[in-house]
Amino acid sequence: MTETAASAAVGPGRDRQGVVYRDGALGRRPAVPTAFGDLERAAQRASSKRAWAYVAGGAGEGRTMCNNRRAFDRWAIVPRMAHGVTERDLSSTVVNTSLSSPLLLAPVGAGALMAPDSDLAIASAAAATGTPYIFSNQGCNPMEDCAAAMGSASRWFQLYWSSDEELVDSLLHRAEAIGSEAVVVTLDTTMLGWRPQDLNLGSLPFARGEGIAQYTSDPRFRDIVRQRIDAAREMVAERPDITLGAIRTLMAMTRNHPGSFLDNLRSPVPRAAAETFLDIYSNPGLSWEHLATLRDRTRLPIVLKGILHPDDARRAVDLGVDAVVVSNHGGRQLDGSIASLDALLEIRAAIGREPTLLLDSGIRSGTDLFVALALGADAVLLGRPYMYGLAVAGQRGVEEVIRNVIAEFDLTMALTGARSIADIDERFVRPNPSF
Numbered sequence: 009m010t011e012t013a014a015s016a017a018v019g020p021g022r023d024r025q026g027v028v029y030r031d032g033a034l035g036r037r038p039a040v041p042t043a044f045g046d047l048e049r050a051a052q053r054a055s056s057k058r059a060w061a062y063v064a065g066g067a068g069e070g071r072t073m074c075n076n077r078r079a080f081d082r083w084a085i086v087p088r089m090a091h092g093v094t095e096r097d098l099s100s101t102v103v104n105t106s107l108s109s110p111l112l113l114a115p116v117g118a119g120a121l122m123a124p125d126s127d128l129a130i131a132s133a134a135a136a137t138g139t140p141y142i143f144s145n146q147g148c149n150p151m152e153d154c155a156a157a158m159g160s161a162s163r164w165f166q167l168y169w170s171s172d173e174e175l176v177d178s179l180l181h182r183a184e185a186i187g188s189e190a191v192v193v194t195l196d197t198t199m200l201g202w203r204p205q206d207l208n209l210g211s212l213p214f215a216r217g218e219g220i221a222q223y224t225s226d227p228r229f230r231d232i233v234r235q236r237i238d239a240a241r242e243m244v245a246e247r248p249d250i251t252l253g254a255i256r257t258l259m260a261m262t263r264n265h266p267g268s269f270l271d272n273l274r275s276p277v278p279r280a281a282a283e284t285f286l287d288i289y290s291n292p293g294l295s296w297e298h299l300a301t302l303r304d305r306t307r308l309p310i311v312l313k314g315i316l317h318p319d320d321a322r323r324a325v326d327l328g329v330d331a332v333v334v335s336n337h338g339g340r341q342l343d344g345s346i347a348s349l350d351a352l353l354e355i356r357a358a359i360g361r362e363p364t365l366l367l368d369s370g371i372r373s374g375t376d377l378f379v380a381l382a383l384g385a386d387a388v389l390l391g392r393p394y395m396y397g398l399a400v401a402g403q404r405g406v407e408e409v410i411r412n413v414i415a416e417f418d419l420t421m422a423l424t425g426a427r428s429i430a431d432i433d434e435r436f437v438r439p440n441p442s443f
């Protein structure tokens with residue numbers, strides 16, 4: 009090999025290995041474990057029971073989460089040899105956003121369960137690694153603050169369709185104002201799924217004012233809260249039971265609400281905000297008619313998240329949306345649901361090669377990313393793994409998780425002989441004979 013070819017072989021995979029091994033020679037270890045199983049165990053140790061139940065937990069018996077992983081196990085990568093590929097191009101463009109690798113950070117709400125100012129830490133990590141971050145509608149920091157933490161780096165905004173249409177417009181308007189490059193409407197959470205881990209602890213973060221920062225920072229939402237407080241003054245107030253738990257919840261609401269703790273303690277607003285949120289955060293009657301109004305309400309590209317059936321994907325394409333995220337919400341909504349990866353295959357077959365498809369639910373490593381692309385995804389969303397990085401080592405942990413996934417993806421391309429994102433297709437995979 010010539011020297012030029014040897015240096016060209018360096019990419020994010022070799023770079024990351026170089027950093028880790030050089031640090032190792034100086035006696036330093038990575039901030040987070042580099043394999044998912046170890047990362048998950050470390051994150052559990054670093055988390056409270058309540059946080060772990062919410063972030064790691066799933067719907068019902070956990071069968072959807074299990075399906076998500078088994079779907080990946082059913083595929084095997086078949087590498088090619090002596091391909092001579094030394095230069096790899098991991099870049100691509102989805103929905104007008106330039107990607108340095110086919111990875112975005114999924115919207116994940118109530119992150120402060122894992123670390124304070126979670127969304128700011130994630131936003132900074134995303135910007136530092138050049139990875140677009142999809143701000144959650146259930147974020148713990150207002151989208152304006154996250155955008156400021158990212159400078160000019162790419163961000164999208166994820167919307168839950170509120171039952172208050174003016175709130176929908178207000179959130180869309182703010183998303184445009186912060187330079188969001190797309191709006192992602194999540195369809196699968198018109199109600200919360202049946203989540204035994206949370207139910208057994210009686211724990212719902214939003215009831216404590218966790219994960220409602222996009223609402224408490226919203227002018228329309230604040231108006232609704234004020235109206236609610238005024239209306240309550242005219243009614244005979246129902247006195248809640250005063251228990252230790254009730255006091256703790258009140259303290260949490262007070263702490264999590266913007267503004268000074270003492271002012272909040274004297275104010276009815278934090279409690280009214282949490283209650284209002286629970287009443288209006290989503291519209292159980294969400295329909296295609298609502299979605300059809302989006303084009304006239306925002307200039308942002310539109311992405312629909314949570315689609316699993318080919319007919320729904322066709323309908324989304326017919327509506328003219330810019331992309332679909334094939335997702336089962338990480339198995340948190342419906343137990344016993346089809347794995348996202350299995351749905352991806354059916355959907356890609358139904359709608360053809362052209363429409364942009366993203367995938368999440370079950371991505372744990374760079375090889376998962378490779379398999380998802382080979383089976384028809386244009387890019388993937390990383391979810392729980394980066395939250396685990398956050399739990400273990402804050403912003404640095406998120407950065408390392410992202411860098412590790414991209415490094416392994418790059419090495420997978422190198423070891424299979426894929427030159428570019430467009431090059432990765434079904435030729436590189438086959439049903440796993442060992443499964």
Ligand SMILES: Cc1cc2nc3c(=O)[nH]c(=O)nc-3n(C[C@H](O)[C@H](O)[C@H](O)COP(=O)(O)O)c2cc1C
Nearest residue numbers: 063114115116117144194337338369370371391392
């Ligand atoms: C703790 C947690 C909170 C989440 N919050 C949101 C959210 O606010 N909005 C949303 O669209 N999806 C949300 N999701 C779903 C993720 O966007 C993504 O679909 C999921 O994490 C993918 O599954 P995986 O993490 O197991 O790979 C959440 C997921 C988790 C784990």
